[in-house]
Amino acid sequence: MADKEQIIRISGVNPLKCMKCGKCTATCPNYDEMEYHPHQFVYMVEHGEIDKLMASESVYKCLTCFACVERCPRGVEPAKLIEAIRTEAVRRQGCNRLKADDIPARIDDDMPGQALMMATRKYTR
Amino acid sequence: MNRIGVFVCHCGTNIAATVDVHRVAETLGKEPSVVIAKDYQYMCSEAGQNMIKDAIREYGLTGLVVCSCSPRMHEATFRKAAASAGLNPYLVEIANIREQDSWIHKDIEEATEKAVILGRTAIAKVQLNTPLTAGESPVTKRALVIGGGIAGIQTALDIAEAGFEVDIVEKQPTIGGKMAQIDKTFPTLDCAACILTPKMVDCAQNDKITIYSYSEVAAVSGFVGNFSVKIKRKARFVDETKCTGCGLCTEKCPQKKVPNEFNLGLDNRRAIYIPFAQAVPKVATIDPDYCNMLKNGKCGVCAKVCGAQAIDYKAQDTYVEQQYGAIVVATGFNPINIDAYDEYAYSQSQNVVTSLELERLMNAAGPNGGTLLRPSDKKHPKTIVFVQCVGSRCDDSRGKGYCSKICCMYTAKHAMLIREKYPDTNVYVFYIDVRTPGKNFDEFYRRAVEQYNVHYVKGQVGKVVPKSDGNLIVYGSDLIEGKRLVIDADMVVLAAAIEPDKSARSIATMLTASMDTNDFFTEAHPKLRPVESPTAGIFLSGVCQGPKDIPETVAQATACAGKVIGLLVKDKLTCNPCVAHSDELMCNGCSSCEKVCPYGAITYEEKGFRQPDRTTKMRRVAIVNEAVCQGCGACTVACPSGAMDLKGFANKQIMAEVDAICL
Amino acid sequence: MSVNNEFRPKIVAFCCNWCSYAGADLAGTNRLQYPADVKIIRVPCSCRVNPMFILRAFQRGADGVILCGCHPGDCHYTSGNYFARRRMTLLFSMLDYLGIEKERTRVEWVSAAEGAKFAATMNDFVDTVTKLGPNRRLEDLRCKN
């Protein structure tokens, strides 16, 4: 079971600061790809619904672009919360999102090493 | 021999829940010279006060200690009670066992122990208290109002109505303030100019009111009843007494490219200008930053066309010095700078405007003559998105922590007016909460929704992307439907937070009036003394004290005037008797005290002293003017011999307190 | 009552009536906790505090003395805290020169609006003084009646 306190601790985010304005969701560039949106992450963590979030594909759709972090009027930092949940998810045995075998198919000649490096950081342990 | 009475208040459960009040009374009752110690539910109640009065008479008390809430709350109450029972009110001491004990501690044992110590400390002090009698000082029967917006205007009119002289200092060339820029007022939708300008004219015509427009407060000295204020009259290069306000100069001036601040830069004015048609005083002003004559001596058109010969390019700033009994702060507000919120693209598109700009765009006297056209191409906007809480309700790193209070209502007003006038225009309002407490306010908002079909969306806008055709793609969340809206809008209107005018900070410093962390003036008591500053003789009117709408501002302005009148009707003010006093036998006459006195309350005289050998020796000694002394005590520490002491806070008394705490 | 032998310092806090005492009241109104070891003496202005009072407190067994006043520029009496600032700077420096731990004395500016700062300041000061322990260096200087 994922622990709400654990998520709050590693993210350093206090979901109680949220005033539920929805600006994070409004400003999220990847809104269309997500099942749960940034404000829902904040709300659901506050209510302890971590497992649902952890199982959701949305965790891997966040671009960590920090638009929500920069623009949140209350300084809640939803992207850090999402990253904490993703980190928890991929830290579990066998939960690497990006498997070594899949990588060759996803890269091409022009792709910078940086993409692979960042993806590895974000999607794997 | 001292006979001290101790009274311990329960304050309901406020104190009694954390402090064992019986034990406190019992323990303090055993202190030497305490002759009676009692506890009671509410010492400040009539029954409680009677208990004190009875004890004073019955036991012939020489000192009274009340263990209760902060002395800032009820010291005056208990002093009054003591006085009515024949005990000098300055023989009363308060031990603060609520704010500084029961409310901040959880452990009963600890809190009780502390209460006993605080009680003992007060007992130690009160034994050294001496009866004090307050002196008197005269009151200058004239008030100063700083700021000529609706708050300042209303306060000035009300004070003048009561027969007192009032001066208004306004830094702009005209009085009127923000209300003069507003089109219609909620919730009645009457025209702001129609209700404001008659009041402006009243000010001008009232012989009790003097308007110092285009002026600023330069220096303040003195104290309640006796302020002395230096007013800087900025050079307007037009003689106010000669100018007839005909406006010819403002039509002939060749410098046409000056951003018109009255229309928030949405159009231009000339270098010589009258801010708006109903300006008071209706006289022209030359803007030295743009006037060619003032900048390089090449022009002089206005002087040529002025039939009244009112133009004076050589004018200098002048100063007026005036005495006042009371000062009213009515410095008002401004919308914040919204550069930090450029996700709304305010800097990128002319079609993103603030609400105050929208007021001008919709105003008949505004740049478009009252027809709402979007600034970029003067087309009728078909879709308008309102964004609430821009910079309000933020955490400290992102903006203002407070709710600006007026935005919900003026946005409903804007939305309604647009829908009324242009029924084909779609209006969206993104809101976090709609806050409409106030008479007929929620009804007004509901009308916007139900009658005018304004689309209220619970959510916030996150990004505005301007397109080359002037349209704006607005991304906003609809939290109720759980989706994101993408709206192709013609205009976006931002409800920018409001903040106190920047000039307020320096005025607060001159007046030694305190401000909160947002630069709003602090009131003497948040509930019970809302229109007074903690600094005696300084009063607060309007938004300088906190966000307010027009009805509230006018209500507060009138309340403020009431307080000022209450002060000015008095011929004499009772002084604070806790003032400095110099023991002339000890005084060296060294002038150290005089140097640190902020009020100039200390003077010196040569005085003869009988010597043991029966000769008389002349010595220079300090004399304190008790009416002028405010009792800060700076002199007492500067005095090397200890001749200077402060009544009510004497060296011995404070030492006794120190001893009692450290016992 | 449990017997607790842990060291609890005696702290004397001088607070000016207009800002800091009001700040302390606000801390109370907002129920912000700080240790009961702090006892406040109300003075009209920080400039009323004579170095003698501070020495007296140490003499009588205080472990720490803190002076709170309005922020510089905001003094109710215009300039009182500026004088207090110089006096306390020199006094504290002298105490340090005599070998008395400088952390036992402090000046903080707390406005009437800063209830939270008042509580935080007191918590921090009590913490600092507690860590220093009893006023050992002044112990033999104490006047025990």
Add this chain to the structure above:
Amino acid sequence: MTYTYFPGCTLRTKAKDLDHYLRISAEKLGMELIEPADWQCCGGAYSNAKDEIANKLSSVRIIMDADKNTGKVLTVCSACHNVLKRVNDDLKNDENFAFKVNNYMKPEVPYSGNVEVIHFLEALRDEVGFDKLASMVVKPFTGKKIAAYYGCLLLRPGKVMAMDDPENPVIMENFIKAIGGTPVIYARRNECCGGYAVMEDPAIAAKRSGAIIENAKDMGADLMVTACPLCMYNLKKTGPDTGIYYFTELLAEALGLKED
């Protein structure tokens, strides 16, 4: 002006242009770049999880090396810059992190936050000066409408990166003016290109980058410039293969250094 220059992995492989043009321009502008002999990867992405230390150590090494020589790390890749600046900020402001790192790395002198991590753009603005740069331009981009694409890493989090106003940046626009071009301001210049999500789903990156290019073109851009190899990849993959440049390439061209 001497800098510890950290190119980063990508500049040695897929983004050689970004590196090459920077080096020749820097030389012309009188900037001396010292490239540490044995630099390693910055770590790729800054880990936001508070309990991650190891991921940040490679950045710490780069910073501590710079502490020993110039005291200034110069970067140009947006990703490297973001990671290094944020780790440096942690070292300065997160006591717990600094303590653990100093314990682990055991440097001779504990690192106390003296190193400055700056982006090549910051160096151009603050140390060379855009005015001086403008005076050295020999082939100005007169009449060219150039859209600066910032992406997300360069500006956010604004408090840490502190390079420019995160919502209304001007640094690249001023750079464009300095090389004689006309900057095009468009709202999506600080929106994400899709970034590393291209590994997860190339369609995401295509949508994000597509919207950006469309916005820039709509506002009249002839060219686009970026500082980030990954942005470059995503933009080029989605949009036209031409018209998108590293800003260093335009710089070199303006200074008359571009071969061909």
Add this chain to the structure above:
Amino acid sequence: MQELIKKGKELFANGTVDRIIGWTRGELPYDREIRVFRCAECFEKDFVYDAFCGANLSKYLIEESGKEGKIGVFLKPCDSYSFAQLIKEHRIKKENVYAVAIECYGKCDSRALADSVEDAIYWITDNGPELKIDTVSGAVVRNTYDYMLEKCAACKTKKHAPGCDETIGDEGEKVDDCTRFDIVAKLEAMTPEERFAFWRGELSRCIRCNACRNVCPACSCEHCVFDNPASGISQKAAADSFEENNFHIIRAFHVAGRCTDCGECSRVCPQHIPLHLLNRKFIKDINELYGEYQAGENPDERAPLTNYTKADCEPSVVYKRGGKN
């Protein structure tokens, strides 16, 4: 000395003054007492100015200038600052004083000198820097400079404060390489424990004889705060070790910004407590924190403790500066 006697006689003769305050021989050969001379004859006979005239005459003028008539006084450079400061504080009525500035090359620490001679001294002749000491077993010679008072060894200035009516000899200059803060700095560099031990060692010798207070020109209150029952700190003797500290800290604080560093407190202390190190600490702090200030130097300048600037340092500066922890 002859020049001074000539000047004194002249002042009497032309009626400028009706009395002169000056030094005269005391009981022991190296004792010099203060005396008010009321006629030219007694002045000529008994006035002395030599290596033992360390005493600062300015404080006596508080009393004397309050009397009728005009009094003459000879002021060494360091005395002249006390004089000017007391005028500034309205303690001396300048119109009743005729002040003559005189040169000084340092005065002799008579106790140290006496200790250096084994036999009983019955006469000392001051021959410039050389002192001829006649003892019961014969004459010995000592150099004044080897037995200088601390305040003279660390002399800050040979230049008089403004306010004297005339000057005999050449006006001197400020001492560039003045060493008066060296020991203060050394103490500051110690650990608090060391400093505490140092001061306990010194101050514990105090016998509360009040000599320092009585000689100090700044400590010239009509009634001393320590004698004032309303002050809450009045006391006659040091009841315990705290009282010793308390007395000296408060005394130093009361004269802070007014002390001219004349060094009299240490000169007269029978217990040889270096009290000047307390005063000099305040002077050093004031100079460093609020700008160079010499009490008595400028009649119009505000004293540092009755002055402020908005940009003054915070008291927390103390945590950052000073010695080790």
